[in-house]
Amino acid sequence: MRHDIIVVGGGPVGAAAALALHDQGLDVALIERRAAPRAWQANDYDLRVYALAPSSQQLLADLNVWDALAAARISPYTQMKIWQRDPELSLKFSAADAGRTQLGWIVEHGLITATLWSRLQALPCHTQAEIEAAQFDDDGASLQLRDGRKLQARLIVAADGADSQMRRLAGIETLSWRYGQRAIVCHVRTEQAHRQTAWQRFLKSGPLALLPLADGRSSIVWSADDALAEELLALDDAAFCARLGAAAEQVLGAVLETTGRIGVPLQLLHAREYLAPSLVLVGDAAHAVHPLAGQGVNLGFADVQTLVATIVSARRARRDWGSARTLARYARARKAHNLEMLALTDTLYRAFRPALPGLRAALGFGMGAIDRTAPLKSWLARRAAQA
Ligand SMILES: Cc1cc2nc3c(=O)[nH]c(=O)nc-3n(C[C@H](O)[C@H](O)[C@H](O)COP(=O)(O)OP(=O)(O)OC[C@H]3O[C@@H](n4cnc5c(N)ncnc54)[C@H](O)[C@@H]3O)c2cc1C
Incomplete structure (x- = not known):
């Protein structure tokens, strides 16, 4: 045929x-x-x-x-906040600034x-x-x-x-190449509402994202070096929630509950x-x-x-x-x-890896600086909107 x-x-x-x-x-x-x-x-x-x-x-x-x-379940997000050392010094994108109703949608x-x-x-x-x-x-x-x-x-x-x-x-x-990292993926319930915001923190061990779900929970994608990922996957739920809350600097308050976790190797x-x-x-x-x-x-x-x-x-x-x-x-x-x-x-x-501590520190402060640099920020927003 x-x-x-x-x-x-x-x-x-x-x-x-x-x-x-x-x-x-x-x-x-x-x-x-x-x-x-x-x-x-x-x-x-x-x-x-x-x-x-x-x-x-x-x-x-x-x-x-x-x-x-849309009729089944999608979760629009209207803000994105990216930070390293201090959520107050975050790089922020908002749908309103881009003249749109939302920046994107979280869909399973x-x-x-x-x-x-x-x-x-x-x-x-x-x-x-x-x-x-x-x-x-x-x-x-x-x-x-x-x-x-x-x-x-x-x-x-x-x-x-x-x-x-x-x-x-x-x-x-x-x-x-393999990054020698795994993304730990789960859904969590947090003390505070996610406010339709996608959060991402650049940790030394890798980036941690909290993405807003339609039922009020957040989807976690926590990339960590293999050894740390194994340790986090082996924790019981209460200990994992505590570690996650600390890693996210309690940006949504305490993490109250988690689903099971899976670890996906990254390359x-x-x-x-x-x-x-x-x-x-x-x-x-x-x-x-x-x-x-x-x-x-x-x-x-x-x-x-x-x-x-x-x-x-x-x-x-x-x-x-x-x-x-x-x-x-x-x-x-x-x-x-x-x-x-x-x-x-x-x-x-690589910029946020411990091998480059000077750059990492500069980027930590730089998030706020990028946030105030309109042309660079709008270029990043455009790249994110058009794959
Ligand atoms: C932890 C994690 C989080 C992610 N988060 C995001 C995100 O937020 N946003 C985003 O855009 N992307 C994200 N991605 C990436 C995303 O998962 C992939 O880019 C996406 O799945 C690619 O889709 P695909 O259809 O090309 O491949 P796949 O989803 O891998 O599908 C391949 C299909 O081909 C079939 N197949 C394989 N071999 C054969 C064969 N020989 N014959 C017939 N069928 C075959 C498989 O069964 C499968 O159905 C994430 C990835 C990971 C690991």
Whole structure:
């Protein structure tokens, strides 16, 4: 069976890519290694959340899923405060200053994925499918599944995450390193209301984010060196809440209650090429960033927007939309953008490490200075809004 496009990977980025390309009238199929996510229930909770930028909201609205997400559970945030030594010396962003109603939205990973999948029924989805072999040439690609099926397409869109099998099969190399850190993720109830504010403190051991949830709790992403992360994960709930409250300088008062915690290893990864014959990489398959800027899925959604625009414009001009020449435009545009974000987050991460105490101290005071430097602050705000 030959399709126009096969998307490999049905995470948020792959599911959005498959829908967006299908909505353009292309014959699209999707291959996902796991089972399809089940329909989202009101009492489902996912510890993994995303801070969605306005550009991502626009994509989800264009895909006709935003209203369903909003009706289920999203949490707009109107302020962001970033500090190191003293919450009073924080770098502050507010929706009002940016002339907007909100800066972004906190949305659970499982909710986004389940909502996108509810629209995917319109196209062939091969779930619990293992790819055994792949062949790529200039005119198309074919995939051999473990169950013996063979699928062909003009183009494969690889959205199979940071450990991308498609990237490996196409022989694309990566630049990558592990941070030796884990992000501890949980939801907590605090003494004070979060006031629709996203908080981030740069600790010596790594950044700590408190993101506002719709039910009044906060989602925690606490990045810490492996040894400290292990220690924090092993604490009982009361001891963990006390450590977290102190680390956050009680910015929301005491931490009263926590869910279970998970620890996610952190890495930086960038594919040296985004293209191989009849293959294109999107999302974490092309790039993985430290979560400190909350940009991972936003960058992936922006990849999807640029890829779809590139293909649509080539189709309108009756050019071969799957050719390396056409897709090079996508690769050039996204690589430049993604590398800039990778460099920015990596530099921020290193600037606050103990190896650079002078810089760390200067940045601690500098937060307040950046806050008073209107052009720099508005550049940072614009970068955060457009992945
Ligand atoms: C702790 C933490 C916090 C984060 N917070 C944020 C945040 O606030 N904001 C933000 O924007 N980003 C955040 N991120 C990053 C974000 O999680 C990723 O950028 C995002 O999940 C990438 O989506 P994706 O669809 O590209 O890949 P994935 O979510 O990894 O999805 C890949 C999909 O492909 C499937 N798959 C894998 N291999 C195969 C195969 N061989 N065949 C078929 N299917 C396959 C997988 O089952 C999966 O469904 C965070 C990450 C971490 C670790």
